[in-house]
Amino acid sequence: MSKIELQSLLESHPIIHQLMALEEAFWLNSNIQSFQTGMEKAPLLLNDVLDAEARLKRFAPYIAVVFPETQETHGIIESPLVEIPKMKEKLEQDFAQPILGGLRLKCDSHLPISGSIKARGGIYEVLKTAEDLALKQNMLSLNDDYSILDSEKFRSFFSHYSIAVGSTGNLGLSIGIMSAKLGFNVTVHMSADAKQWKKDLLRSKNVKVIEYASDYSKAVEEGRRQAEVDPSCHFVDDENSRDLFLGYAVAALRLQKQLAEANIKVDEDHPLFVYLPCGVGGGPGGVAFGLKLMFKDNVHCFFAEPTHSPCMMLGMMTGLHDRIAVQDIGLDNKTAADGLAVGRPSGFVGKVMEPFLSGSFTVSDNKMYKLLKDLADTEGIYLEPSALAGMIGPVKLEKSDYLPKAHLSDKIKNGTHIVWATGGGMVPKEEMEKYYRIG
Numbered sequence: 001m002s003k004i005e006l007q008s009l010l011e012s013h014p015i016i017h018q019l020m021a022l023e024e025a026f027w028l029n030s031n032i033q034s035f036q037t038g039m040e041k042a043p044l045l046l047n048d049v050l051d052a053e054a055r056l057k058r059f060a061p062y063i064a065v066v067f068p069e070t071q072e073t074h075g076i077i078e079s080p081l082v083e084i085p086k087m088k089e090k091l092e093q094d095f096a097q098p099i100l101g102g103l104r105l106k107c108d109s110h111l112p113i114s115g116s117i118k119a120r121g122g123i124y125e126v127l128k129t130a131e132d133l134a135l136k137q138n139m140l141s142l143n144d145d146y147s148i149l150d151s152e153k154f155r156s157f158f159s160h161y162s163i164a165v166g167s168t169g170n171l172g173l174s175i176g177i178m179s180a181k182l183g184f185n186v187t188v189h190m191s192a193d194a195k196q197w198k199k200d201l202l203r204s205k206n207v208k209v210i211e212y213a214s215d216y217s218k219a220v221e222e223g224r225r226q227a228e229v230d231p232s233c234h235f236v237d238d239e240n241s242r243d244l245f246l247g248y249a250v251a252a253l254r255l256q257k258q259l260a261e262a263n264i265k266v267d268e269d270h271p272l273f274v275y276l277p278c279g280v281g282g283g284p285g286g287v288a289f290g291l292k293l294m295f296k297d298n299v300h301c302f303f304a305e306p307t308h309s310p311c312m313m314l315g316m317m318t319g320l321h322d323r324i325a326v327q328d329i330g331l332d333n334k335t336a337a338d339g340l341a342v343g344r345p346s347g348f349v350g351k352v353m354e355p356f357l358s359g360s361f362t363v364s365d366n367k368m369y370k371l372l373k374d375l376a377d378t379e380g381i382y383l384e385p386s387a388l389a390g391m392i393g394p395v396k397l398e399k400s401d402y403l404p405k406a407h408l409s410d411k412i413k414n415g416t417h418i419v420w421a422t423g424g425g426m427v428p429k430e431e432m433e434k435y436y437r438i439g
Helices: 003-012 015-020 035-039 046-066 068-073 085-095 118-136 152-158 170-182 196-204 216-228 242-261 282-298 311-318 347-353 365-379 385-399 429-438
Strands: 026-028 081-083 102-107 162-167 185-190 208-211 233-236 272-277 299-306 359-363 416-421
Touching: 003 015, 015 311, 035 282, 046 068, 046 118, 046 242, 046 282, 081 242, 085 102, 085 365, 085 385, 118 152, 118 162, 118 170, 118 233, 118 242, 118 282, 152 170, 162 170, 162 216, 170 185, 170 196, 185 196, 185 216, 196 208, 216 233, 242 282, 242 347, 272 282, 272 385, 282 299, 282 347, 299 311, 299 385, 311 347, 311 359, 359 385, 365 385, 365 429, 385 416
Parallel strands: 102 416, 162 185, 162 233, 185 208, 272 299, 272 416, 299 359
Antiparallel strands: 026 359, 081 102
16 A cells, blocks of 8 residues: 555544554444445345254254254254353443443353354354255255264265365364364365464364465465365355355344343343454354344444454445555554454455444453453453453443434443353363463
8 A cells, every 4th residue: 555545544534543553443433324224235135144044953953963062952053141240340440431231241252063153154154065065966955854964975975075264263163173074175274373272173173274374364365276276175255255144144033032031122222232353354244234134223233353453444444345454554463362363354244234333443452361361250251362352342332422423322221232252162271371361
């Protein structure tokens, strides 16, 4: 990016000065529209999400057999929604800021199979790929009991196909574990940020791991390039995949049920605020899109990013989407929040979310570590650093001018805040102790 282009961006978007100085920033989306207007251009509809949910239900009998940890939920991969009152007190005390409304944690950090939000989109796309192949060869019909997939016949069939993905870690885990279980040959292209234990775990499951010295974008690019020359290879494209996006969006249907079970109202007088850690954008974008379909204008979604990697905020704020990267404004894209270490956002997600996202904010690595320690101390819940990015959301929201602008100042006391915990369930104990000590 030339000096002239950067200068013009700085003039039209002064917040970029804060991003360049690695200061924590809070950005409100001026392109937000009513749900009705926003949906006029949306490339996906509620029926697409319902179709994805139906597919996950078809696969549930198979999942329950091959992953015994899902037997209790009959093969449905879901996480609890828990109240965190002690953490709420701690936040109020530390930031001298009352948090009006209830505070809950959506524990995607403890999703079965791969211990992160990626167990939604990643596993869904692998299952859809498997179903498409088996239906095409007439080996499977939609009315079958899908537990028949747990057989030599199907593993042998899938072994003629491969699946590839580029990842900073968690997406690689979900794609690798699920693909290998079905019998696919699977390759995960890992960026320099990926933690060693994630690579080791994948290799122990017969997954081929290729490591790169550079960042996420390079791993994705290499994965895409290798898949292009092999017609029997399906590439899971974290930057542009509709299937990943839909797998994440199913979370909203499930959350709606959990809120109803907890007697939590979401309507015009009871707003819902959701804070989602964001890397390339697929996970938080899919969940936020699903939430908009469920709760329309009564849900307010915010993305949370590391100060060193605010790619989605930069892309959406400037309207340049994937035509700008954090490196263009002099940032290094190096963060302890490995799942969020992405320099260039998904253009697909940015454009879908343009009319729906309320805003986004950045958080320093030090703050994520401190919040990690505080959550462990107050609630006994252990997450990886990136999963704490959203925890500061309710405090930042109260300090911003979003509530008066959205006419919510007097309604927030009846509202609910949900911090989406995206990963940490599979972090080895010694690694988690290291995080805690830093915090």
